[in-house]
Amino acid sequence: MRRFLHLFPALLFTLAALFSFPVTVLAGEGDDVHGLEVDVNGYHVVLSSHDEWQRGKNVIVVTITDSMGMPVEQADVEIMFAPVTKGHAEPEEDSHDVEPGHGSMTGMEPEEDGHDTPEASEHEEETPTMLAIQEGHEPGTYEAEVRLVNSGEYDVQVFFHVTGEMLQADFKVNVPGAGAQTLVLWSFLLVNTLVITSAGVMRKQSQNVKGMN
């Protein structure tokens, strides 16, 4: 028993450290290499985020290949994010040949020069923005930084102009938000409470043992 009491602090200390690490890692871990995929008029469009989708800054990558699997280069590609709200009409899958409207957009801001500007935050909630995205360094890839203000589900529309026509690919993206963060916070609270309670119990036990001696 005494030996157990001797080892217990070290065990709990290690447990506390180990427990806090994986949760943190999961909360921010990146590289979701498997993007969302859609076929539009024979074109294969993949939407992915450089890291896991998150509130705040996201580096998005759109990859377009033709029916032969060849990368589509030098296309004009634009993207829109719209948070899914109650009563929001579901976009049609694989819709084609539409003129993109610059409708009301919320929850999305393009990142400028790698960091935000005070002006950007001013329009954070309401600015209707269609974001043009630039070609990436891999053929057929297009990259941009966007800042997603809210968590939850987003309707994402990718518009791309090829051979004189404009095509649209629709995606749904889930941005984990407060739920995951709350879980992380509760985990910390739980671990710390456990540590403090155990320490209190052990202290009382050792005081009792001393009192008996």
Place this chain on the structure above:
Amino acid sequence: MAAELKPSYRNILSGGNLLQIKAIDRLMRSKWFPGIIQWPTLLLFMLIMFQLLLGPDSAHDNLGTALTWVLWWPLIPILFLFLGRFWCAICPFATINDLVQKFVGNNRPVPRFLKKYGIWIIDALFIFITWSDHVWGVVENPFGSGILMLMLTTGVIASGSFFERRTFCRYVCFLGGLSGNYARTGMLALRGTPEICATCTAASCFKGTDKAPGCPLFEFPKTMSSSANCVICAACIKNCPNDSIQLTVRPPTRELWFIRKPRMEEAFLSAVIMGIVFVQNVTMLEVWGAMLKWLEKAVGTTNYAITFSITFAIAILIPVTLLGITSWIAGKFNKSSLLENFTRFGYAIIALDVAGHIAHNLFHLLAEGKSIFYTALALLGQEVHGASPAVVGMETIQFLQYGLIALGFVASLYTAYRIARSHQTTGAVWGTFAPYAALIVVLTVMNIYLFMLPMAMRM
């Protein structure tokens, strides 16, 4: 007998005891010190935590991010330079440790493995945390910064619950390791008066009395020769029955000239810090994007964790390898082994580390300093839009950065000379010093080159 002896009275600027000044003496002996600074710091920390974990998601709107990474992080190395490791006395994590210890602490002895490998653990943690900041974006993500703080909080709670004094601060805290190295350059030193301590058998400074607890970082002023683990909490000043403790002002870096027991892990950390300063600078440069693309093509993956890890490893290996090669060359002159030279002369680059660290963070403090006020105003419902966060112009910042690097260069050079002089016979001094002088020139040029290039902001 001991009580009859008093520390000698000398001019403060020539190493006299600061406790000769009544106001300082009263402050240090006051039961309110350091609590009077410690408790407001804890309150501020709670506000920061609230902002980081529950405040705005965007770093540039978050007061917690501004206070942590634009104010506190740049000020920390400056504090070490002027006040030694005093920050650790008022650090909110230390306060939490003390609080937990007071109510539920078991005060068990420090585990042996921590005593043996503590600094290596600190080295590893420091490298890991810097790496994870880049890969997972801790600084630019307020919640990520909050998680880092929570991890440290969990660490101090666990340590305070089970182990004695401030075990975490002394043996685990990554910032403690950094501060230990930087505090050696500090201008404030606390020591016992040898003649008085020699006759003392009470050891109240270490054990504690009813006036104050014993040294929280397990130091014994009687034999203490370094400020690396002295947080100037003044507990020993209160406890000493013989008024033996002296608080003196010394020239910056002086301690580095006479390291009695140089340790490999501390020398290694000083080289690692230089590499980390490089990597912090490189990744904030506007050319970083182009470098990353080149690296992605070279290694055939766009996975940032991989490409950054390679960059990080290279940046850290550069100063470590250069110090190793220099130590090998110096060994040809002084007949010491590579390891002996590495361990002794690693301390010489600490001054340049501190200068590089301050210079790097000066950019954030001065180019983004006003964001602290803007985010504080936003918290009170006053939005500021379109205003520049810069406190001074870029030319002024660069001028200050070059000035700091120049000071660091001179201090490192002189330290290398003093270390060479204290260990070698006259003939070997210059032969030993020359390779290290060349190394310091190379590291200085690398630093200056990096500061010449435009940098991106944190907020």
